[in-house]
Every structure is written in structure tokens, then in C-alpha cells.
Amino acid sequence: MIVCKQCGHHNEDNDTFCGSCGKFLEWSGERVVVAEPEPKPVVAPETEPEPAHLGLIDRVKHAVGLEEATAQPAAPAGIDGASEGTPAPATAAPPPAAAAPPPLIMRSVPLTSVTPPAPLPASVATAPAPEPVLAGVAAAPIAAGQADEPMSRRPSSIAPAAARPRATPRTMETPTRRHPGDLICGQCGEGNDPIRHFCRRCGNALDEALAVQLPWYRRLVNRLFGVRTRQAGWRPQRVGPPNVLGGVWRIVRLAIGAIIVVALLAFLLVPSFHNAVVDRASKAFTSLRIALRPNYDPVHPTAATATSAVGGHLPALAMDGFSNTYWAARASDRAPVLVLRFSGPVDIAAIGFRSGASGTAPADAFTSQPRPRTVHLVFSNGYTSDLSLIDQDATQPTQFTKLPDGKARQVTFVEIHVQSMYAPVGAPVSSVAISEVEFETKD
Template sequence: MSDDDPEQTISIPLPVPPPPAPAPARARDAALVAPVAPRRPADDEPDDEDVDEVLPQTPPHRRRQRDRRTPRTNQLRPGDLICGDCGQGNRPTRRFCARCGTDLDEAEVARLPWWRRLRFRRGPRVVPLGTGSGQASGDTAPNDRWRTAFDKIKIVGGLLFCLSCVVYASYPPYRNAVNSEVQGVRDKAKGFLESRYSPVRPEKATSKTSVKGHGADKLLDQYSNSYWLAPFEAEGQDAQRATAKLEFDRLVSLDQLIVTSGAADALTEHGRPRILLLTFTNGKTSVITLEDTAKPQKFSLKGATGIKGVKVSVGDTFPSKKNDDVAIAELEWFSLLS
């Protein structure tokens, strides 16, 4: 190219395309590409048009979580907050249960049992301030003084009780005196409990076999030094049975009988009843077996309801070596109060 040439031509070389690959190479590259098949819906997958027709399915089984709560202690102290879900006692400063995490805003507060609240409780120690000497006063609180006095009383009482037990075991006169006092208290309590019974007094008593001066009316005079006396022979052709009839002024119901047998002034000179047969006006009977003693003997009666009278027959006796008879000092009848 020269400066005198008016037209200058610039030539740019063009890229030369690669030669086409041979047919076997193209076939090999196409084989490396996996064909993408169109997605087909599964058999159990509902179509968009049939969504409303799918039946409800059973929810999958979930594995039960392990209970990781702490074991229950059941040691409640006064002021503890009792969890309403698990019953655990928690400190008053907690807001949530230490065992299950339940909110304790409405938890119940543990209290002392009533028998423990009767004891003196130690209160806060209250002392007045000093006067500038740097030492507090040594005065104790009123609750402490009462507690100290109560403790001393308990100690003295325990010592006296132990001493009395030793004396009771080693000194017979003291033991007899204590037993007598206890028996007196027991008798008073027994009498109070038995005050539910009301005495029922017969209007009259008669007997065809009474010894002169000792008629059946002696059974009703309320004196133990007088007695009804009648002949009695248990065996033989001329056997005599002592019998007395008692009549009431109205229909009564009898629940208890007290028998005082024998003659007070001559207990061994006359026979004492061993068996009494009671026949009530309502047709029912009752058999009573007595002991050979001059003390009153108490018996419960059954069937003596709505009666007007009763027949008392001696079935057997504790015989006397001097006389063939039987003596009864008193018969006392009682009705249960309604």
C-alpha cells in the first residue's frame, strides 16, 4: 500500500467454522443425555378435579413421648405451693411447678395440721434498739417466754408421771388408792350412760306361797333389808314352786331387770334363786340364770313389750342347809327411754 493510492482497502480475516463432527461422534453425545419422561400421577394421588372426593385418612401413629418429670416427693412444708396437676410441693418463691411446669398462680398453700397448730410456735425475736452503747438489749419476745415456761411444765409433768409410775408399781397402798379412785370414776361414768333407763314400778305384787311377814309386796318396797320368802322344794310329789305375780297400772315395755337375791340379815339361812322364769302377759317368756351373791345382778329383757303384768317363778335355787325355801330381796324393772 502506498500514500499515492486514493482508495485503501482493509481486509479482516473471518473465523473459520469448525468442521462438522462425524456422524458416530454425534450419536455418542446424544446417548449421554437421558431423556426426560413426562410425569404421571400416582395411583393414590388425587387429581385436581377429584380433591373433594378423597376419603379421610388415618393420621400417622406418633410415638409417645417419655415422661421426664421428676419423681414426686410428697414432703409438704407449711407455706409450700401445691401444684394442682401433680400435687408437688413447691417453694413459695416459685412461679411454675418444679415437677411439671404448671403455673402456680392459683396453687393451694400448704398449712399445718390442726393438732400441730395447738403448740406454741416460735415467733420472731424482737429486741429494742440499744441506747448507743453498741449492744442490743437481752429481753426475749413474749412468745419465747411462753414457750420456755411450757417446756418447763412439760419436763416437770413428765418427771412426776414417771415417779408416780414407780410408786404405783412398788407401793401397794398407793396402788390400791389409785385403783379405788379409777373404779369410782368408772362407776360414775357407767351410771351416767345408764341414765337412759327409766324405772317402772309395779302397782302390786301377790303370791299364794309366801311365808307370813315376808309377802311378795317386799319385792317392791325398795329396801334391801326386807325380802320375799316362800317355801321351795324341787323334788318329790309335794314339790312347791315359789311364784309371784306383779301387775302394772298401764301397758309397759320392759328392757332391764335388776335382781337382789337372798335374805340380807340371814343370807345362808335361806335359799337363793338360781333360775327365774318370767312369763309376760303377751305370752312370751324369758329365763334368767343368777349367781349366788347378795349383790344386785342386772339382766336385759327381750319380748316384754306392751305388757300389763309378769309372773315370776323360781325354777331352781342355791339351797340352804337349814330351810327349804327361797328368798328374793328386790326386783327392779326399767324401761328404755325413747
């Protein structure tokens, strides 16, 4: 552990910069070694004495019998029970024998023993050691007055020092750690603990550092199937009956996972199931898109009839797509009805009206003819609706009215019953005038 002297922050042994103040730890850090308790003295087990080891020479002497004991000495007088006063019996003295040679005794000397060198005689004087001389440098002559000075004060020649090689540029190594939650240094890419303020390698500030984050699929797998880490000392504490719901939920999750795997394999390997899934998904996506962000396309009728019509203003002019033509009912027709037919069943989502007369003749002025105010719509599928129309010129954009979803489906014709009108200026020549009726379908 390295302790920063500037702020007192504890850093790891392999950190280069302080994690709190960013100081260079080789200058402002102090390595602290945690003292370990002294181990207890180990008691050496008692060992039995080893038997004496006989050397080669001892074994040879023992084999040839050279280590026999010497002759026993003569016993002193008076030991055999004879008193001092009792004279010994007179016996003939044996002739003197020649003296026996002393027994030969051999001793072994270790090979490692060396005879100490003999001391030198006092008359031999020890020569003083020569002074050290640097290689390639001539020895400086010693003056007469310098002979008594110590060696440390005598001037000497100094050899030139060798040039120190320049330090090679330090190459940045690859990051050593990348753990989830670590802060990535933007300068060297090293991973740092989330509590650090400066990079552990280069000392760069970690204010804008990005945190390492696992991909979403790995987080999901770890959440579903990963092993939960517990704190030290954790023990399961069960209160009450066993958690049956937890086991059931675990079985349900496994069953759902198995169903998903089987469905995925069937989608990839069974063509009929693949097509059915694609069609169902396409319809569901289209329905959702239509409900959230629909597209409206125009749909045109193919035929038109009415209860009455003024000459030159037939019912077909209400669906021709031109704004300067119109359908006009006779003045005697108090309940005019316009019927528009389609070529096939359609789903109508909106309907729009352009009311009143339109044209260049004075009789075709907008205010000269009555305009529909309220109409009653009857669709071929039985759906009915009442609409209130805005009294605006036919040259203005058509105002569409949205119909409820799914009400006007599979429609083949629409009946438009005019119930009330806006009054004209002057004497009218018709009971009502409609310039254009438009329909839209949702896609």
C-alpha cells in the first residue's frame, strides 16, 4: 500500500498517481508495509543420535586387526591374596627374553585438515601496499612536503566519467483492467475505481471519464441466471412457511424460456409456421401503424343518382373532381337525396363536402343557391351518421370529417339526405346545390 503524503489517500501498490489529489506517487508517496505478526517458534523434534560413522581407513584397520589392545601391565604385589609377610615360593627364574617391539598404532587424519602455516620471522618486514592507480592515467609525482599528508588530502588525477545514456521514451502499455463500473481514462484508457478522481496510471482527471457498462443481453442473462453475490456472514433467514411461490415462479420462468426456444426453432425450421407468424405480425404491425399514424388515401365513387336534378346540373357533377361544377336539385324537391355508389366494398374513414354553386355565370354565384347545413348519411352496411357542414366557398380546401374506426366498413354505396339548408340571396332556382363530395380511406 502507498500512502500519499499530500492528502493521506491510500493507493494500491501498482498505482502511479494518487487517486484523490493526482500527485506523482514516486515523489509524494510513501510505501507502507503492513506488519505481520511474528510466527511462533517452532520446537525442533528430538532426534536420536546417529550411529558413529566409520571411515574407510577405520574399516580397513578393523578388518586387518591393527586396533588390538596393547599388553596388559603386571599386577601389583599383594593383589592375589598373598600377605606382605608371606614369602613367595621359590621358583626358577625364566631366562631373560628379548624386549618385544612396541605395537604399531595408525591414526586417521581428516582430509580437510590443513597444517597451519608457520609464522613469518620477525626480521621480515612487511612491504607497504602500493597506491591505486587509475587505468590510463599517469601517477602524479609526490612532492617532498606531501609525503607526510594522508592519502585523502593528496591531489590525484580523476578519470573522465562515462556519458550516461539517455532514457528511452516510455511507451504506454495496454490497459491492465476493465471491470464493470470502472472509469475509463480518456488519455491512456486505463480502468479506475469509481471512487478515484485521477487516473491511477497517467494522473489525468476523471471528471469526464466513461464508465464500463456490460451489454444489455449480458445484464439480462446475469439477472435471470447469474449467481447472486452475498455479503460476508449472510445466512438465509426463513420466517414462516417455505416460499412456495418462489419455487413456482422459478418453474414458470423455466417453462417460458423453453417455449421461447421451441418457438424460435419452429420459426426457423418449419416453413408453414414461419409464413403464419410473418402474416400475423404484418397485420398486427399494420393495424398498430394505422391506429397511431394513419395515412389517408382518396377513394372515388363510380356512379351517382338523385331524387331530382336541374337541367345542366346532374348528380354525376358532384363526384367529377372539379370545383366549378355542381349538382342542384329542383326547387320543388323539399327532401333531396344524393346516392353515390362504389365499384366494390371499401372502408370509408372520412368524408368531405364542397357546398354551394360555383361558376362564372351570375346564376352560379355561391350565395345564389341554397347550401346544405345538416345532412344524414346512410351507409350500405347499416351505419348512419349526422353531420353539420360549414358554409364556405367551393374554392376553399375541403373540410373532412373523420368517421369512427370500423363503422363504415365494406361499404358499397352512401345515401346523403339533406335535412336543412343555408338560405340563398334572392329567389333560388333550386332546393340545394352541392359542388363536390369526397371520400377517404385509411391505410
